[in-house]
Amino acid sequence: MTVLALPAARRRVPLAAGACLLSFTAFWLAQRAADVSMIDLMVYRAEGETVRAGGDLYALRTTEAHLPTTYPPFAALLFTPLTLLDTAAMRALATLGNLALLVAFVHLSLRLVDERHARVESVLWASALAVWCEPVWTTLRYGQVNLLLAVLVLWDLTRRTGHRWAGVGIGVAAAVKLTPALFAALLLLTGTAEAVRRGPWRPAVRHAC
Template structure:
């Protein structure tokens, strides 16, 4: 009895020690090896709002001191970020971290489904350690970015549609599309599969939000929709290695032909439409949303590495379908920052293959992501390991139900531990990111003209308020 009690007590203690050790290792890695981004994008949001509210400046006049970079989102995004106005910079950083943590919790909850409690604290702790190694996710936190919040909004609609409670589905997509244009492709998904009501709600919400921003600042709205939107160079260099879109691949090849890019986008959208319709026809809304996230990353003119948090649902789908090795390998690659090995020179065959590694993975997910694994419209991790067999009757032999999936959801978070170990090993073998002098993936030489309707920067740029 004493020996059994000792083993039972050592189990939880050992798990706790393992989680603590792994958390310390992950923290040490993220604090020292990757290039931390210094909350650069949050500085853009914060400075823009303070310029607009406290200094009488224009939304698109502001530039981060010492750089030529300013606000690049639609005006409604600035309206959403107005709560930053009364905050100090340190408080704004804390608010950004809390918002992203809350968004991550929502994303994990939605992807895990109703059986999320079954996994227990140990598996969730391992999962969080693994997620901390994922480059797009850690860059999202380090930049102070908003993509994780937008992903949470979109996945809320996915859950509503998958659960049959889609009467008001579309509002989250509409809000996300009003903040940033990339999620607008999800409206296309709703139209594609005949969910006209949800598509109408999404469009109405996005339109109302955009109209509210136009009322708040007509001049900024006019400038954005007539000029800034069409000038992709204002965001940064298309050939910068952080741009993991189809446009980025062509730009690094030195191919400026927009016709070729348009053809690649059209072909990608055709594949997306075919596969997404098949997924929805099979009742697999999560796979359809995962495919749409991957397609949006490919067709967007600029997809910085931190934008690739839109691929998180794809990994959930892979694990749900029992493709744990594939998910582990691909996830490990995303933890290595391997594309930065070609930061200085992306020429040659190795440069073509290596500098676009994340693009190839995204394209592979679009082409090969398994769909139709769920028939009951439940979220991806909700299905249990076995199907309950009916009670045998005297007139029929006893039968055993066979699961219709090769892998149970209860093993997904255990697999995350293996993935994390592989990722840590790969990083330790020398694939960690090379240091860069640039503060952000988008801060390469800027557009030839300022992101403003005037040639001046705001007074805030010259005399920023104290933190």
């Protein structure tokens, strides 16, 4: 029975991968057909250009909407590589990156619920459906960093207690955008006395600060 189950499992993964690739391709074409602006991505690039030029980051007003900088300075440093790409390449890379992050997000979410749910085929099928959810559509439409931040937070939440890198993901996410710092506070408030004493989440607080 085990011998029969193994080939069946091997067939399920390529099928799920094909469905996920087909869904992602359709999503990409739908976004191109909708002529998405990716306006937030343009702001990130402008922040990177301002850093490279040594300008006043918080005096920045960019795009036709005259949008300002709203993220911490560390985020602008991370955005500087965007200035090395032309607009078309930057948009394509951002879309591909966000789709990969979606798969990572689904994997970590299922793993957080139960390790048994994080099988490859389950992750791929769920990703194929999740890409059409409104929050994902909006994130890619505007070229936002929401999926990156979510993956960083979930990476931390799925680490074992006392892991040497525990807290780093939330710390980096909070350095990009302040909201994830709430997770560090939540973990300190809801953690057991032993967890707080051993301080596995203290790195998150240090990075957030």
